[in-house]
Amino acid sequence: MTTPISIVLFSGTDDKLHAAATLVAGASAMGRPVNLLLQFWAVDAFRSDRIGQPRGLATDAGASAAEARAALPWAETFRMAKELGEVQVRACSASLDFLGIPVTDLDAVVDGACGVAAFFADAEEGPITFI
Amino acid sequence: MDALATPELAAIVADKVIDARGAACPGPLLDAKKSMAAVPVGGVIELWSTDTVTKSDAAAWATKVGHGFLGYAEADGYDRVFVRRGK
Numbered sequence: 001m002t003t004p005i006s007i008v009l010f011s012g013t014d015d016k017l018h019a020a021a022t023l024v025a026g027a028s029a030m031g032r033p034v035n036l037l038l039q040f041w042a043v044d045a046f047r048s049d050r051i052g053q054p055r056g057l058a059t060d061a062g063a064s065a066a067e068a069r070a071a072l073p074w075a076e077t078f079r080m081a082k083e084l085g086e087v088q089v090r091a092c093s094a095s096l097d098f099l100g101i102p103v104t105d106l107d108a109v110v111d112g113a114c115g116v117a118a119f120f121a122d123a124e125e126g127p128i129t130f131i
Numbered sequence: 132m133d134a135l136a137t138p139e140l141a142a143i144v145a146d147k148v149i150d151a152r153g154a155a156c157p158g159p160l161l162d163a164k165k166s167m168a169a170v171p172v173g174g175v176i177e178l179w180s181t182d183t184v185t186k187s188d189a190a191a192w193a194t195k196v197g198h199g200f201l202g203y204a205e206a207d208g209y210d211r212v213f214v215r216r217g218k
Contacts, residue, residue: 025157031196
């Protein structure tokens, strides 16, 4: 079995969500399993009543970049990546608790909640990227 | 599989043409992967893309997952990328 690529997605701004979605989709298309853990603001971004709504850019985005792209369709990219490959998306249970979000409030692209030990177990010996 | 020369590519009649023009990476690649399921093994998809990296991405993808990258032809402002389904 191919070693998965694991990504901890912490950020909740459109640019970083989009960058993560691009990497996940690319890895998935290449036949690499993807193990994705949502933490903090990324969990909020995947709430079913908010997913797809504009979330702005990171503070390190320059002013000129701010309005460069009106819509970054990261949610759709995640859905397609999952449809086309082996992509596991789980929300960090501690982040759900901290933010007061029930896992049932998250979009269907999220498979469920997990703890960090389960995430690391599924990461095996593969690389882990933090976004 | 070796890439074909342009005249040979021009002679290919694809089983499925995918118009992904205007989409950014990885959109065209995802469209290609999705469409590949709709052609028989040995069939060819023709992917249209304005993203200049699609041809190299498609070659990497095809090689990795067991399809055949046949090559690409430049059209008016976009690339026509040909991939044969290998499995």
